[in-house]
Amino acid sequence: MEPPRIHTGAELDGYLIGERIHRGGMASLWEVTHPGISGPLMMKVPKMSEGVDPAAIVGFEMEQMILPRLSGPHVPRFVAQGDFGVQPYLVMERIPSPSLLPTLERLPLPWPEVVALGRSIANALDDVHRQHLVHLDVKPSNLLTRPTGEIVLIDFGLSHHDELPDLMGEEFRLPYGTAPYMAPEQVLGHRRDPRSDQFALGVLMYFFLTGMRPFGDPQRLSGLKRRLWRDPVPPRKLCPDCPPWLQEVILRCLEVHPAWRFPTAAHLAVALQHPDQVRLTARSEKRKQDPFMTVLRRRFADHQLALPKSQAPALHERDAPILAVAIDLSSEAAPIAELLRTLVTRMLTTLPGARVACLNVLKQGRITLDQTLDAKGRNIHHQRLVELRGWAMPLNLEESRLTFHVLESPDPAAAILQYVNANHVDHLVIGARASSLRRSLLGSVSSQVAAQAPCTVTVARGRRLRKGDFLEVSEDDEGGSWTVG
16 A cells, blocks of 8 residues: 655545655654544654665654553653555644754853753653653753643654663664663663663763763764773863862763662752752863773773663563564465464464564665665565564564564574574564575575574474464473474
8 A cells, every 4th residue: 555645735544744844864753633633733654765764663663662651741742653565654642843953053051040941951851760660851942841841752763661671772782872862781781771861961961061072972883882991071171160079070970880860850859949959079170081991991890791781672681581473474484474373373372472573574685775765666674564564463462572673784584593692582583484405505594493492493394384283382491392283
């Protein structure tokens, strides 16, 4: 089905589309109205054109799951969302004010204004943290202000929600975020600590106060990692009228270890509200960066290894194992895809709390540039996600127990193994096609995965399971495989 064209004057699911408010690299924002809904509304529509980063599509999926779970004055009110298989969109309350981005044109700001902004942002962060959300992309363009004064956080595509599967963390190995504001643990792949947002707020306050970013704007992973051992120039060196207590607060937010920052955003807000209660340490009096030898020792110190590493998703507990299914969506593999669904249905009867991760590999060329649109102009990554959803529909599982992942790689077996290892999958189900000379010479994807996966693997081949067929279930924690069919 061709997605509807989005343009001024068009109507989509009862929403009349007005002027385009913003066109970004990941999505476009449109002013919309609806006869049954009062107040200003905005529609967010993801980009599906040639060359769009797959992370943009996955991020939009995350935002569709997260926004309906949030409420209060510090987030836009959720109104509606579009069918992901037809035309994905989000309709939400439109906040009339601009973001804090124009504020950068008049930096540096007087320190009392920095304190007031920091306190408002800290209160907003505390509110969403209490709703089980870590934002992970706190920056000026994602911060709006209500007419009543409250800071509003927007754009939850990179966020982590404790009660939802972390699609961004599961699918992508490189850290996603905005380089100047990313916390050290976020650079290392840890996405579950609310104090990461506190680090980003520390960067914001430093930038607003001094007009300079504490860690620059690195464009490579090696540059991002420098913040693990290189401290910033103390704010009072760049802004002499900065009070010692404010430098204490900012540098505490910018500590490498999350445990050395404030316990919560609420504690940070209190410190900014009551400077007389801020306990001053050596941070408050610093006037220069740490000496070279100190930085060198820190660079190679063992304690850096104690930073939190990426963990299993929040829903992956002993009573909620991850059952991954690698599905070939090609027409010739349709019988095997049906067999996989039958197998998974049977397994779920013995694993009532399991989460099912549906995987498909979009094979890429090793050298050539790959097309991201099909012959009908549809985004291929998005279409694969739609097909995975169609495959999983007969399972009748609630949304929180299903995730969908299109892995882009020139090596399908390696992509599946990477997902299995990174996300602590308990059981993998994969199909095997009929034998061929090429498979005999090069080996099949299923055999490579079964041989190397650290979990139990079921390989389905050949015929459909009939009622009364027996399916063995292994409890081998060290991994293993067998063939059904």
